[in-house]
Amino acid sequence: MENNYTDALYRLMVRTGYPSDFAALVSREMNTDYLSRRMLLYVNKVGLIPPEEFADEMLAIIEERDRFLDKHRAEDAQMKLNEIYESGLNTD
Secondary structure, three states: OOOHHHHHHHHHHHHHOOOHHHHHHHHHHOOOHHHHHHHHHHHHHHOOOOHHHHHHHHHHHHHHHHHHHHHHHHHHHHHHHHHHHHHOOOOO
16 A cells, blocks of 8 residues: 555555455555545545445546646646747747
């Protein structure tokens, strides 16, 4: 495991009743503080549900994070393009 939240997620999943193999897989995928905290909150809220539903939520959280990152990359690219429009392209 990579961080305390990921470790806590793994332990909570096993304690909740998920197989350790499944918990390890989820923990590897939810490998940032943001992702593992979101998943911790979810597991605390819903408890033991079928692994398929759990995986759906995991993928939804990852997709939300990816959309957030894409949005910020696009905003950064737009900001740089605006700078080029405003000040011209420096070829020095």
